Amino acid sequence: MITCNHQSSCGKASVIKYGRFYRCSESRWIQRFHCKSCGAHFSAATGTLEFKQHKRRENLPLMRLLASGVSMRRSAFLLKIDRRTVDRKLIYLAKKAQQRHQDFLQKLKSKVTSLQFDDLITSEHTKMKPLTLSVAVDGDRRTILSAKVGRIPAFGLLADRSRQKYGPRVNDHQKTLKAMFEEIGPTIAPTALVQSDEHPRYPEFVNRYLPGREYRRHPGGRGTIAGQGELKKKHYDPIFILNHSCAMFRANLNRLIRKTWCTTKRAERLQMHIDIFIDFYNRIYLPTKA
Numbered sequence: 013m014i015t016c017n018h019q020s021s022c023g024k025a026s027v028i029k030y031g032r033f034y035r036c037s038e039s040r041w042i043q044r045f046h047c048k049s050c051g052a053h054f055s056a057a058t059g060t061l062e063f064k065q066h067k068r069r070e071n072l073p074l075m076r077l078l079a080s081g082v083s084m085r086r087s088a089f090l091l092k093i094d095r096r097t098v099d100r101k102l103i104y105l106a107k108k109a110q111q112r113h114q115d116f117l118q119k120l121k122s123k124v125t126s127l128q129f130d131d132l133i134t135s136e137h138t139k140m141k142p143l144t145l146s147v148a149v150d151g152d153r154r155t156i157l158s159a160k161v162g163r164i165p166a167f168g169l170l171a172d173r174s175r176q177k178y179g180p181r182v183n184d185h186q187k188t189l190k191a192m193f194e195e196i197g198p199t200i201a202p203t204a205l206v207q208s209d210e211h212p213r214y215p216e217f218v219n220r221y222l223p224g225r226e227y228r229r230h231p232g233g234r235g236t237i238a239g240q241g242e243l244k245k246k247h248y249d250p251i252f253i254l255n256h257s258c259a260m261f262r263a264n265l266n267r268l269i270r271k272t273w274c275t276t277k278r279a280e281r282l283q284m285h286i287d288i289f290i291d292f293y294n295r296i297y298l299p300t301k302a
């Protein structure tokens with residue numbers, strides 16, 4: 013049943029078909045409608061996220077490229093579209109991916125029996141402005157449950173220079189962990205096994221958001237070259253699925269590769285790119301491996 017879907021929608025079902033138009037960019041006929049109640053005219057495209065897009069054909073190819081280690085500029089070059097089109101489509105694809113991911117989490121309710129989580133460090137613009145990425149994965153299914161980006165102050169040798177040059181920097185780590193646990197909370201079974209490394213912040217979050225779950229902490233290890241520093245040099249890694257997912261992030265998101273010259277300029281856009289990757293990985297990539 014079609015209801016009135018115009019911008020100033022009355023929401024009523026008093027809708028009749030009212031011709032159609034041909035969308036050249038997709039070679040498709042699109043049905044138009046007329047609302048007898050408020051007099052509005054609209055089409056099957058009204059109200060969708062794709063409304064007014066001219067390059068719909070490139071949406072899926074672009075998603076595949078952006079989730080496969082190709083830079084935004086190179087994606088534009090390969091698809092013969094403008095780099096600003098890619099920029100706008102990153103926002104659209106992220107919204108679409110977030111919607112699909114919420115549906116995906118809804119279906120997982122209380123079904124996850126093995127949770128692994130950790131943080132991945134990257135930066136925006138310069139290493140003196142680091143970002144953290146809190147990641148949670150399903151240890152049985154390998155799916156990525158959540159990944160949240162936040163700003164953190166520079167640490168180690170760069171800390172002093174960073175403060176001199178850019179001033180004090182906020183620490184969003186608590187926020188990213190909170191957002192991550194709030195997103196995944198409903199999916200975790202009461203009998204689940206929760207695993208992470210020995211970061212001192214973690215136990216308080218597990219106790220608050222996942223009370224009663226069995227929680228194991230494991231010492232970290234030295235990274236290997238092959239796994240982008242995320243896969244560890246030990247024979248048995250209890251949080252391998254998590255570390256492997258982090259390695260997949262780094263290998264398939266161009267801007268997360270270590271020593272890359274593609275860097276994130278805005279943390280918000282990194283979050284969008286990550287949301288696109290999560291949807292691609294869970295929905296398109298992993299099922300082909302099963």
Ligand SMILES: [Zn+2]
Pocket residue numbers: 016017018021022023024047048049050051052
């Ligand atoms: Zn109406």
